[in-house]
Amino acid sequence: MYDFAYHKPATLADAVKLLAADPDAKAVSGGHTLIPALKLRLNKPSALVDLSGIAEMKGIRREGGALVIGALTRHAEVAESAEVKAAIPALAYLAAHIGDVQVRNRGTLGGSVSNNDPAADYPAAVLGLGATVHTSKRKIAADDFFLGMFTTALEPDEILVAISFPIPEKAGYAKMKNPASRYVMAGAFVSKGPMGVRVAINGAGPCVFRQSAMEAALAAQWSPEAVAGIKQDADGLNSDIHGSAEYRAHLVTVMAKRAVAAAG
Amino acid sequence: MNLVTPFEGIGASVKRKEDLRFLSGRGQYTDDINRPGQAYAFILRSPHAHARIAGIETAKAAAMPGVLAVYTSADLAGIGGLPCGWQIHNKDGTPMAEPKHPVLAEGKVRHVGDPVAVVIAETRARARDAAEAVLVDYEVLPAVASMAAAQAPGAPLVHEGVAGNLCYDWHIGDAAQVEAAFAKAAHRVVFETTNNRLVPNAMEPRCAVGDYDTATGEHTLYTTSQNPHVIRLLMGAFVLNIPEAKLRVVAPDVGGGFGSKIYHYAEEAIVTWAAAKLGRPVKWTADRSESFVSDAHGRDHVTRAELALDAEGRFLALKVSTQANMGAYLSTFAPCVPTYLYATLLAGVYTTPAIYAEVKAVFTNTVPVDAYRGAGRPEATFLLERLVDVAAKRCGFDRVELRRKNFISPDAFPYQTPVALQYDSGNYHATLDAALATADWAGFEARRAEAKARGRLRGIGISTYLEACGIAPSAVVGSLGARAGLYEVGTIRVHPTGSVTVLTGAHSHGQGHETTFAQLVADKLGVPIANVEVVHGDTAKVPFGMGTYGSRSLAVGGSAMDKAMDKIIAKGKKIAAHLMEASVEDIEFDRGTFRVAGTDKAKSLTEISLAAYVPHNYPIEELEPGLEETAFYDPKNFTYPGGCHIAEVEIEPETGRVHLVNFTAVDDVGRVINPMIVEGQVQGGVAQGVGQALLEGCVYDADGQLLSGSMLDYTMPRADDLAPVSVATHTTLCTHNPLGVKGCGEVGAIGSPPAVINAVVDALRDWGVEHIEMPATPQKIWSIIHGKSC
Numbered sequence A: 001m002y003d004f005a006y007h008k009p010a011t012l013a014d015a016v017k018l019l020a021a022d023p024d025a026k027a028v029s030g031g032h033t034l035i036p037a038l039k040l041r042l043n044k045p046s047a048l049v050d051l052s053g054i055a056e057m058k059g060i061r062r063e064g065g066a067l068v069i070g071a072l073t074r075h076a077e078v079a080e081s082a083e084v085k086a087a088i089p090a091l092a093y094l095a096a097h098i099g100d101v102q103v104r105n106r107g108t109l110g111g112s113v114s115n116n117d118p119a120a121d122y123p124a125a126v127l128g129l130g131a132t133v134h135t136s137k138r139k140i141a142a143d144d145f146f147l148g149m150f151t152t153a154l155e156p157d158e159i160l161v162a163i164s165f166p167i168p169e170k171a172g173y174a175k176m177k178n179p180a181s182r183y184v185m186a187g188a189f190v191s192k193g194p195m196g197v198r199v200a201i202n203g204a205g206p207c208v209f210r211q212s213a214m215e216a217a218l219a220a221q222w223s224p225e226a227v228a229g230i231k232q233d234a235d236g237l238n239s240d241i242h243g244s245a246e247y248r249a250h251l252v253t254v255m256a257k258r259a260v261a262a263a264g
Numbered sequence B: 001m002n003l004v005t006p007f008e009g010i011g012a013s014v015k016r017k018e019d020l021r022f023l024s025g026r027g028q029y030t031d032d033i034n035r036p037g038q039a040y041a042f043i044l045r046s047p048h049a050h051a052r053i054a055g056i057e058t059a060k061a062a063a064m065p066g067v068l069a070v071y072t073s074a075d076l077a078g079i080g081g082l083p084c085g086w087q088i089h090n091k092d093g094t095p096m097a098e099p100k101h102p103v104l105a106e107g108k109v110r111h112v113g114d115p116v117a118v119v120i121a122e123t124r125a126r127a128r129d130a131a132e133a134v135l136v137d138y139e140v141l142p143a144v145a146s147m148a149a150a151q152a153p154g155a156p157l158v159h160e161g162v163a164g165n166l167c168y169d170w171h172i173g174d175a176a177q178v179e180a181a182f183a184k185a186a187h188r189v190v191f192e193t194t195n196n197r198l199v200p201n202a203m204e205p206r207c208a209v210g211d212y213d214t215a216t217g218e219h220t221l222y223t224t225s226q227n228p229h230v231i232r233l234l235m236g237a238f239v240l241n242i243p244e245a246k247l248r249v250v251a252p253d254v255g256g257g258f259g260s261k262i263y264h265y266a267e268e269a270i271v272t273w274a275a276a277k278l279g280r281p282v283k284w285t286a287d288r289s290e291s292f293v294s295d296a297h298g299r300d301h302v303t304r305a306e307l308a309l310d311a312e313g314r315f316l317a318l319k320v321s322t323q324a325n326m327g328a329y330l331s332t333f334a335p336c337v338p339t340y341l342y343a344t345l346l347a348g349v350y351t352t353p354a355i356y357a358e359v360k361a362v363f364t365n366t367v368p369v370d371a372y373r374g375a376g377r378p379e380a381t382f383l384l385e386r387l388v389d390v391a392a393k394r395c396g397f398d399r400v401e402l403r404r405k406n407f408i409s410p411d412a413f414p415y416q417t418p419v420a421l422q423y424d425s426g427n428y429h430a431t432l433d434a435a436l437a438t439a440d441w442a443g444f445e446a447r448r449a450e451a452k453a454r455g456r457l458r459g460i461g462i463s464t465y466l467e468a469c470g471i472a473p474s475a476v477v478g479s480l481g482a483r484a485g486l487y488e489v490g491t492i493r494v495h496p497t498g499s500v501t502v503l504t505g506a507h508s509h510g511q512g513h514e515t516t517f518a519q520l521v522a523d524k525l526g527v528p529i530a531n532v533e534v535v536h537g538d539t540a541k542v543p544f545g546m547g548t549y550g551s552r553s554l555a556v557g558g559s560a561m562d563k564a565m566d567k568i569i570a571k572g573k574k575i576a577a578h579l580m581e582a583s584v585e586d587i588e589f590d591r592g593t594f595r596v597a598g599t600d601k602a603k604s605l606t607e608i609s610l611a612a613y614v615p616h617n618y619p620i621e622e623l624e625p626g627l628e629e630t631a632f633y634d635p636k637n638f639t640y641p642g643g644c645h646i647a648e649v650e651i652e653p654e655t656g657r658v659h660l661v662n663f664t665a666v667d668d669v670g671r672v673i674n675p676m677i678v679e680g681q682v683q684g685g686v687a688q689g690v691g692q693a694l695l696e697g698c699v700y701d702a703d704g705q706l707l708s709g710s711m712l713d714y715t716m717p718r719a720d721d722l723a724p725v726s727v728a729t730h731t732t733l734c735t736h737n738p739l740g741v742k743g744c745g746e747v748g749a750i751g752s753p754p755a756v757i758n759a760v761v762d763a764l765r766d767w768g769v770e771h772i773e774m775p776a777t778p779q780k781i782w783s784i785i786h787g788k789s790c
Helices: A012-021 A034-039 A075-080 A082-087 A089-096 A101-106 A109-115 A122-128 A212-220 A224-228 A245-263 B019-023 B124-131 B147-151 B175-183 B228-239 B266-278 B288-294 B377-395 B399-406 B428-438 B441-453 B474-479 B513-525 B553-580 B605-613 B675-695 B747-763 B778-787
Strands: A005-007 A025-028 A047-050 A060-063 A066-070 A132-135 A139-141 A146-148 A160-166 A170-177 A184-193 A196-202 B039-045 B051-057 B067-072 B115-121 B135-140 B166-173 B187-195 B207-213 B218-223 B247-250 B282-285 B301-309 B315-327 B354-363 B457-466 B488-494 B500-504 B532-535 B587-590 B593-596 B602-604 B628-633 B642-651 B658-668 B725-729
Touching: A012 A025, A012 A047, A025 A034, A060 A082, A066 A082, A066 A109, A075 A082, A075 A089, A075 A101, A075 A109, A082 A089, A089 A122, A089 A170, A089 A184, A089 A245, A109 A122, A109 A160, A122 A146, A122 A160, A122 A170, A122 A184, A122 A196, A170 A245, A184 A212, A184 A245, A196 A212, A196 A245, A212 A224, A224 A245, A245 B778, B039 B124, B039 B266, B039 B288, B051 B115, B067 B124, B067 B266, B115 B124, B115 B266, B147 B315, B147 B354, B166 B175, B175 B301, B175 B315, B175 B354, B187 B377, B207 B266, B218 B228, B218 B266, B228 B247, B228 B266, B266 B282, B301 B377, B377 B399, B377 B457, B377 B747, B399 B428, B399 B457, B428 B441, B428 B457, B428 B642, B428 B658, B428 B725, B441 B457, B441 B642, B457 B747, B488 B513, B488 B553, B488 B605, B500 B513, B500 B553, B513 B532, B513 B553, B553 B587, B553 B593, B553 B602, B553 B605, B553 B628, B593 B605, B602 B605, B642 B747, B658 B675, B658 B747, B675 B725, B675 B747
Parallel strands: A005 A047, A025 A047, B039 B282, B218 B247, B315 B354, B500 B532, B658 B725
Antiparallel strands: A060 A066, A066 A160, A132 A139, A132 A160, A170 A184, A184 A196, B039 B115, B051 B135, B067 B115, B166 B354, B187 B301, B207 B218, B207 B282, B301 B315, B457 B642, B488 B500, B488 B628, B587 B593, B593 B602, B642 B658
C-alpha cells in the first residue's frame, strides 16, 4: 500500500470534520474491502479516518416497530443477536452467511452498505426491508440510497451512522454464490410488512434493485409459485466467467422462489 | 529384546513428527529467513501478453529514496537463460525448438507477468514504489493466447525463430499396426476433450533470499524449492556460472509445491546475482497475484482420440492426437510432461494391443506450463476413463464390465505395453471389486430414485486408473531426453549413543517424510522414531540428490535409505562378530539387536555404534571406525500405482450446482509405511482432482490477459466443495525396489477427475449428455439442462 495518514476520532463530529477537511481521505471501519484494495495499490487515499472508536455508531436496539443497528456493528454481532433473530430472522441469516468467519468478525454493516458492492449481501436487506439510512446529516430512504455500482447517496463528508429496519411480518433471503469469490452471483431478499411487499435483487445487476413484477405477484399471492414463472430480463445484468447475464437472470427467479419459501 | 514399543515401524499410523512445529507456527519457511543487512527485490512484470520493449527508463526510479539498484536485462550481460532439463525430438529426429528463456525480458515480453526489471531497495514498499517509476516503452504486439490462435495460418510468433509456434511434433507407438486394427474394428469411437489449465496455488507463495559472503566468495540461496540440488546445478552451471562448491542452496520448510516448486525460476537467479553485486542479502517474496502470473501452470491439453473395439468390446487399438500448451517459454521439465509422462500411460490398466499417439507442443503468450500434481498422468487418465465411458454408452456395453473385460489380468505381470512401459505388478480386478463394494455401486439406482424425489439429479462415476511414478531409471530417461539422472541418495548416520540422523536428497513440503522415513529406520534398525532426525533441503548438509516430485520420495529416496541401512547392518555385523568373538556369518540382526545365531549372546545397536566411535576393542585392521553409510539408489523401473475411484454427485437442476456427496478410493500404492499419511495424501490429491473436475479453470482472454488472476475468479476447492473421502488400499508389492513401495502422492489427483465427470454425465443421463468439459461449473451444467429440456 501507499503511505497515508491515520486518524482515529472519538466522536462522529470529529470524523466528519476530518473527512470534510480532506477530500482524498477515506473512512474505514472493518476494512475488509478497503484494506485489500490498498494492499493491491488500487486505492491511494491521503488519510484513513478510522471510525471504530465512535461509540454513538455502535449497538443494536429496538425502537418501536423497527430495529436500529449501528453502522459499526459487525456481521457476526448481527448474526448472533437475540434481538435480530427474534425480530428479523432473515437479517440474522443474511449476516451469518456473509463471507467467512474472518470477514464476519471484522466487516461492519455501515461499511458494507456505504461501499454498495453489487455482489454484497446487506444492500439486499436494506432495500428489501425498506430500511432508512441514518447519516451524520440526514435520513435517507433505502429507495433513494443505492444509486449505482459502488455509488450511494452519501456525500464525501457524510457518514452512515445507523440503519433502521422496519420489522416485517415475513422476510427471507436466498443467494447463489460465485463459486470462486463466494460473493453473491444472484440473490433475493423478500419481505412483507409495514413497507409493503418488497423484492430486492443483489449480485445480478450493477446495483441492488427492486423486482416490481415479483412484488406485484407476491402482493396478490404470497407463495414461491407466485414468482416461479416470472422471468427477469437479462438486459443490463452483470456477466463474467462464472455467470452470464442470462444465467444470472434465471438465478434471480430461482433465488426469489427460495427466498419466499424461506420466509414462510 | 530391543523391539520398538509401541510399534512405530512399517504399517503403523504414527502421528507426524513435523506437525508440532507446523501447527504451532514454528515452521521455518523461506520468508521467515532474514539475513543481516537484507534488502528487498520487487520484480516489475509485463502487463502485456506480447510487446516489444522499445526502451526502459530507470533513472528516476534509481534516484528514489531507499533504492539500491534497478536492473534490466542490459545489466545481466554474461548471464545465461533459464535452462530446460528435457529435450524432446521431433518425428523426423530433429531436436525440439528451444528458444532462450531470459532471466529478465530481452527486447520483448511474451506473457503477462514476464519479468522486465528488478528494483532493489531497503524495504519492499520502497522497491515497489520505485518500480512504479520505471518507465517501460512497450509497443504492444498481437498475442496468441490459445493453441488454436497460435497455430492459425499467419499467427504472430511468440519466438521469432520458432515457425508456427511449434515447439515439437513428437510421436510414439506403431501407427501402421493401429491402422490395421482399426480396419477390422466393429466399433470406432471418437472422443475430443480439453484438459483444463490449472494454477497450482501452493499455500506458501514462492520466495527467494540471496546471500553472499564477500570474505569467502560463497553464495547462498534460500528458496522455496522441491529440489535444492537441482536448482544449484541448473543455476550454478547454466545461469550464473558459479562453481557448485561455492554455491549453497537451502530449501527449508516449504508450504506445498505440487510441482510448481520443482523448476528453476528467474527470481532465484536474480536474488543470488544481485546479492553478490550489491554485497547485501536480497529477498524476494511473491504475493498471491504475482504467483498467478509467475508460477508455472499445469495441464492445458487439447486432444482427439479414437478407440477401436471388436464386437465383444475388446479394445483393439487406440490413436491419440494431442496439442499441449507450453506457454511462452519452456519451463524446466515442461517438454517431458505431455510426452513421456502422458503418452506412455495411454494403455492404462487395459490390454489395448496397439497404440499410437502424436503430440504437438505449442508456444503461446501465456505463463509457462509444467508438471503439476500428476503431470501428464491425469491428462492420460482423464482421456482414457472418459473415452471408455463414452465407448460403453455408444456401443451399448456396461461401463464396469467393459473395463473388467479389458483389464490386464493379475497373472499377466510383468506386462509390456505397446507404449514403452513395463508394469511390474498390480491387481485391477481386486481394487475394482473393493471399490464397487465400498461405494455400494449395486445400490445406486435406489439412491438415484430417492434423490429424484428430493428434486436432485444423482449420478455415479467410476475411474480405473494406473500411473507411473517413482521416477526414474536414469539410463532410460537419459535415452528419452532427460538431461539429469533420477536416482536418489540417502545417508544413515548412527551416532555414538545410537540415535540416527538421516540425510536424504528427497524434500518434504507437506508429505510427512520426517515421519515416514523415521519409520523405515525404526522398522529396520529398531531405533525409536523420537531418536531419528531426518535432514533434507540443504546442499551443504546432504549429498547430491534429486528432490521430490513424481511420487518418488519413498520409492527412490526410501530405497536409497534402505540400501544405506543394509550397509550399516553389514558393518555392524563385523563389529558385533569381533566383540562377541564369533564369525560374521553367524551374526543375525533384527531390529536393533545383533545376535550370535543359536546362542543367547547379543549386542544392541547402541553397543555397536559406541564401539564404532570409541574403537578401543575394534577390528581396526580390517574396518574403519564410525557408523555412517551412504547409498545412491537408481531405480530399475518406474513404479505403477493403480486403483479404482468412484464418485457420487447430486446436481441441483435449477442452478446447475454439483454437490459431491460421496467419494471412494481404493488404491494400490504398494507397501504402506504409514496408513494415516497415505490416507491424507490420497484425500489431498482427491481434493485437487475434484478441484480440476468441478471448480478450477484458468481463463485467458483473446489478448492474453489472465481473467482468473486471483482467488476472486479462480475457484480453489474449499471444505464445503468436498465430501467424505473413503480411502482404502489394496497392496501388490512393487517387485523391483527393496521396500515394495509404489508411491501415493499423486494417485488422488490422477484417478479422481474422470470419476467425478463420469458421475456428472451419469446424473444428466436423461438429457443424453455424452461429455462435459472440466470444470463442470454450475453455469455449464445449467446451460446443458436449459438448452436441452428433458
